[in-house]
Amino acid sequence: MPAETPEMSGLSGYFRCGLPYNRSGRGARALVIFPGLTFENKPQFGMLSMYAFLKREFTLFAVNRRPGMPSGCTLRDMGDDYATMIREEFGGPVDVIGISTGGSIALHFAADHPDLVRRLVIHSSAHTLNDAAKALQLEVARLAQKGEWRQAWATIVRTIFPQKGPGRWLSQPLVGFSAWLLSRKPPRDPGDLVATVRAEDEHAFKDRLGEIAAPTLVAGGADDFFYSPSLFGETAAGIPNSRLCLYEKMGHPATGWQFRSDVLTFLRDQ
Structure with a gap:
């Protein structure tokens, strides 16, 4: 059966805790995407297009941050919001892809809430920005x-x-x-x-990478403006059960057939 949630009503909306989402796919496993930096915290049409190759096997939920975030909130606070949503709507662990800023948040989330993440993809993100x-x-x-x-x-x-x-x-x-x-x-x-930019400006997660227990894929382009091959490598090296996929002559975010193949192979691996 496709993954569903008790409060899901259509292809976009807001979960009970207030987080906006877009949904696509009818696969049996739920996969939650933490999006990159957005200019407004609301359902974002087109957010799922990059991950359309996953729709057959997964039900995809691109879940944005809470609207009206207070000044001074942290990436850890945002990760806690995602944890509340996943507990309320899914009741257990899901696969997670965090892209760019969403990847920064996903690191906090995975370390603080290991019971809620099955497999983790850090997509064009790392333990800090350059x-x-x-x-x-x-x-x-x-x-x-x-x-x-x-x-x-x-x-x-x-x-x-x-x-x-x-x-x-x-x-x-x-x-x-x-x-x-x-x-x-x-x-x-x-x-x-x-609020999101200021929170990510303080993002320095290298010393906590070892707390992440979930199997993790770190995937990024060697020419990424926001990061570097060394930052991607340090992130993968710091997570105990992780692997690195680095794509030459590719910027931000990583895309293409090899990226799609690597992500799908990783998520299928039990």
Whole structure:
């Protein structure tokens, strides 16, 4: 039977604890995705497209953070919110994919709530951001607080494209168009974005990696703007039962047929 929850009503909505979700797939196992940085904590259409290859075997839930997050909240607090949701809606362990910022939260979640995670994928994330990524995210938060949403989006979108060489210049028109399109319906309040950025700026989890008991896959691109091969390697090395998949000439986030094959093989492994 497909995985379902008592409060699930349609393909998107809010769980009892207030966390927004999008659902896709009809597989027998529930897989919860902790998304990357979003500008507003609400159901995000398109959040699941990257993981469509999992829909046959899993029911996917992309679960965002709580709307109206208080100032000063931590990634650990966000992980506790996910734990509350999983206990209420699933009643036991699920497979988890944490991508980017969601991966940072997933590390806390897996260490603090080992009874709730079956297998863990840390997708283009690590035990800390690099310095350039921290500075960039703080700049995005600053622009958002000023209501400069188009510039904030451009700052984020630019990281998806090559950071040097001809590709950097050739991508500029697409960056500008994407930022314009994404900023047409800005959030009413930048508070959730700002709170998440500030929390992740304090993310330093290296000393706690050994507390994660779940089988873990760390997957990332060697040219990721936000991290580095060494950060991915340190993260995998610090988790007792983990493996690393590093993809050459790939940025943020890791994608492609090899990534899909690695994730599916890992999740199928019992």
